[in-house]
Amino acid sequence: MASSEHPSKPDAYWERAGEVGYARAMYSSPDVATHVRYRLWREAIEIASAMGVAPAAHVLDFGCGDGAFANEVLATRYAAVVGVDKAQAAIARARAGAPGAHVHFQVADLVLMDYAALPRYEAAFLMGILHHVKSSAAGLVRALADRTDKMIVLEPNGNHLLRKLLELTPSYRRAGEDSFRTKELIALFAAAGFRAVVARRINLFPNFTPGFIYRSLAWVEPRIEANAFGRALCTVDLCGFERVTAGDRAT
DSSP states (O other), X not given: OOOSSSOOHHHHHHHHHHHHOHHHHHOSOHHHHHHHHHHHXXXXXXXXXXXXXXXXXXXXXXXXTTSHHIIIIIHHHOSEEEEEESOHHHHHHHHHTOOSTTEEEEEOOTTTSOGGGSOOBSEEEEESOXXXXXXXHHHHHHHHHTTBXXXXXXXXXXXXXXXXXXTTSHHHHHTTOOOOOHHHHHHHHHTXXXXXXXXXXXXXXXXXXXXXXXXXXXXXXXXXXXSTTGGGGOOEEEEEEEEOXXXXXXX
């Protein structure tokens, strides 16, 4: 592991992103950032609601980054929210924006943290984190499986050929990008005793989309997502995973 004095390239990238804010660091256009982030956040909450995650829930934002999702969305929906992330600058920004005492953030190396010390959560949200820790992802999912029975997971679509080519570029490599194919993602959770109860492929616009292209093509996004062939162009897998019970296995 890289030390804090000599951070790895991904660590340094996310510390800088935490300083300026993830939306500014990751998107070429403010319009695209607003559309994509709020759209995906809204879909994640819809999935959680469909899975029975109630307003009284205690939820975990695993790999919370600068806390935007936790502060702007989870905090308005759930009784208690905890966000964890390795980037100290991101957690500082998250704490500064916390809307109430029911929202807490902590700096933690997700690979090395003591999962046994965590409480139980009604749900965990993993919003674009696993592909950044891909070599450790299986162990992290197994560890989280002891802390919750429901996980809502957003990951870049690793089936997307352009996505995989982009991950060879310097900027993507600095961020530690290595996306999962959909089957890989589902198999990862199946190995930890979870099944996908919801699986959606959505979002036409990559982070680098110029604003004028987004504004010209926003109208076509729902049509692309609704088409079985068109979904191959979508950039995100968004899934709801639930623990497999004895009754599920029997059937």
